[in-house]
Amino acid sequence: MSTFLGYMLVAHIILGLIGIGAFYAVWMGLLKKVPKLAFLFWASLLGFLSFIASWLTGGYYYVEYYGGAVKPIIKAGEYPWAHLVVMEAKEHIFLFLPILATLVFLSLALLKETALLNQGIRKALAYVVGFIVIAGIAITLGGMLISGAVR
């Protein structure tokens, strides 16, 4: 693997973790008795930008390197399910995240206090953000498992 692809992979992981951390902060913020709109806005913006950047860097690595160099090794190894189940599910469930990150950021940016004062909207938004965090963690763990399956 070239140095550039290595940087892309590392950037994908770090940016993804920043995105998960940012949305975890949004999730916890929405569950607070008195959420702070400014904090939720900036955290969701950070999460949104991180996921978009993680998508682009990870996508480049995946399309240019993973399919030709990593996938055949995993499929021929002892743990083919690491690609056939975990990677396949991970790469597709990941596609939800940039769209959801955009939606959460737009909701907080446009609805402002309404998103927090209306208990129904706030709770439902917390469900969606909770999905982002849980899916993000599952995807991260999947990535670690896939890395282990190559060795």
Place this chain on the structure above:
Amino acid sequence: MDKKLKIVNSFIAGAIVASAFIAGATIGGELYKPFKDWLAGTFYHHWVGKGVLSVAIFLAVAFVHGFIVKHPTEERVHKSLLVLFGVLVLSSLSILLFFLYEFKISH
């Protein structure tokens, strides 16, 4: 606020349809190879194709929805978010269970 509720509600609708599309295109592409091949041939890689199309659907549905639903209420936005959450859970489980099933029958 009415206009902002309308925009948010439209983007929620876009996210619902895009999420369902991702699950449908993922499973459909595995069951009907010509579709997956078309995605790969048109967008360089099938995964890139699903990503580009899901974003296009997200934006297009939001745009069209804005013309159809004129005055959404806060209650409507609340319910739309709950529908989105349900679609996300179902779509994710469908993708995971489909690949588990495919692996099971091929090994």
